[in-house]
Amino acid sequence: MEGKNEKNVLYAGRLVLQEEILHDVAVVIQGGKIEAVGPRSEVQIPKDGRQWDVGDRIIAPGLIDQMVHGSHGFKAGVSIEETLKFSKVMIRNGVTSFLPTVSFSPTVEEMQQSLAITAQAVETGSPGALMLGINFEAPFLTRAGKSEWDRYPPAGYYAGKMARDPSVEELRDYQQAAKGHIRLMTIAPELDGALEVIREMCNLDIVPSIGHSAASCVEARAGIAAGAKSATHVYNAMRRQDHREPGIIEAALVSDEIMAEIIADCVHVFPSALDMAYRCKGPDRLILISDTLKYAGMPNGVYIDEMGREIEKDDEKAHIPGWTLAGSISPLNWNVRNMIQRVGVPMGEAINMASLNPARLLGVADRKGSLEAGKDADLIIIDDDINVEGVMIEGNWMFKEKVIS
Numbered sequence: 153m154e155g156k157n158e159k160n161v162l163y164a165g166r167l168v169l170q171e172e173i174l175h176d177v178a179v180v181i182q183g184g185k186i187e188a189v190g191p192r193s194e195v196q197i198p199k200d201g202r203q204w205d206v207g208d209r210i211i212a213p214g215l216i217d218q219m220v221h222g223s224h225g226f227k228a229g230v231s232i233e234e235t236l237k238f239s240k241v242m243i244r245n246g247v248t249s250f251l252p253t254v255s256f257s258p259t260v261e262e263m264q265q266s267l268a269i270t271a272q273a274v275e276t277g278s279p280g281a282l283m284l285g286i287n288f289e290a291p292f293l294t295r296a297g298k299s300e301w302d303r304y305p306p307a308g309y310y311a312g313k314m315a316r317d318p319s320v321e322e323l324r325d326y327q328q329a330a331k332g333h334i335r336l337m338t339i340a341p342e343l344d345g346a347l348e349v350i351r352e353m354c355n356l357d358i359v360p361s362i363g364h365s366a367a368s369c370v371e372a373r374a375g376i377a378a379g380a381k382s383a384t385h386v387y388n389a390m391r392r393q394d395h396r397e398p399g400i401i402e403a404a405l406v407s408d409e410i411m412a413e414i415i416a417d418c419v420h421v422f423p424s425a426l427d428m429a430y431r432c433k434g435p436d437r438l439i440l441i442s443d444t445l446k447y448a449g450m451p452n453g454v455y456i457d458e459m460g461r462e463i464e465k466d467d468e469k470a471h472i473p474g475w476t477l478a479g480s481i482s483p484l485n486w487n488v489r490n491m492i493q494r495v496g497v498p499m500g501e502a503i504n505m506a507s508l509n510p511a512r513l514l515g516v517a518d519r520k521g522s523l524e525a526g527k528d529a530d531l532i533i534i535d536d537d538i539n540v541e542g543v544m545i546e547g548n549w550m551f552k553e554k555v556i557s
């Protein structure tokens with residue numbers, strides 16, 4: 153692998169900037185950072201740089217997946233080794249940084265253990281996509297199940313009976329177990345004590361996100377007023393839309409104070425509902441996530457999950473037959489493609505939704521999320537179908553196909 157201090161110059165037909173697509177571009181990279189970027193005719197090309205020409209392909213910022221539980225058989229938080237292997241398989245999807253996402257275990261101790269393991273993996277340093285911290289999607293979530301909410305239970309895939317009442321003490325213990333690495337956490341704002349916990353999350357440097365919730369619109373807005381900055385996979389695992397008794401979906405879509413995550417796999421959310429979220433939130437407040445479990449990237453078939461349930465995985469989805477979806481199987485670059493090809497979002501905006509927007513939410517936009525001089529050289533080489541042909545993280549090629557030196 154080329155060294156971090158080597159000077160690299162990349163040429164490409166197109167490059168995704170924050171506000172526009174540039175044509176016939178050059179990028180100069182040194183010391184893991186972008187030194188210069190712009191039209192080839194305007195960039196000063198160093199004489200000693202190693203030159204790479206990616207032809208008519210596109211250079212885009214590396215994708216940031218803030219909600220991803222697993223992939224290719226690997227799951228976050230099982231062991232340090234498995235979490236590190238998980239970081240490696242993320243690269244092929246164009247993900248250059250992510251939040252390994254820890255969810256429910258039956259006991260507090262087991263959840264603390266998963267957080268501690270994931271924190272150790274974060275501190276070990278990733279051999280693949282960088283880990284910016286941990287997303288903790290548990291345990292202060294709704295218990296409202298299928299019987300109360302017809303087809304789509306707010307408790308979602310998780311067994312509602314494992315949900316716990318919000319507690320500031322318990323939150324502090326989780327963040328301590330995670331050695332301070334929890335960066336994002338979902339909470340149902342309608343639960344007793346939730347608002348106090350949301351306020352404490354802000355003190356502990358955790359971005360609060362409302363979701364897995366049966367909240368009314370008023371309850372959701374109280375969560376936002378208490379400090380929630382995002383909504384977790386909007387539409388899914390939420391009280392359904394109702395124009396006379398609006399709930400958390402309506403609050404998330406029309407509150408400009410918060411971002412909204414969305415699973416743009418076209419299975420969890422139909423394209424016109426993706427379009428509605430896009431029209432409500434605009435290009436700066438929608439965040440694409442993959443929400444994949446370890447079944448993504450695995451052969452089709454039936455698997456047994458940790459709770460002994462049968463998970464059926466096919467080309468489109470993983471689900472518990474007769475019950476609900478079990479996470480997505482669509483990696484983040486596919487979701488970017490769906491936003492472009494099935495919703496009609498401009499390519500630059502769709503990519504920002506999976507790079508710059510999560511970087512802004514997570515407070516790392518000063519160094520990640522877009523291709524600007526001074527920022528980390530986290531970039532991907534893609535074609536028009538968002539197939540990933542090259543990935544560079546902090547100036548190092550993690551893999552490159554069809555990238556000619």
Ligand SMILES: [Zn+2]
Pocket residue numbers: 289308364385389
């Ligand atoms: Zn979820």
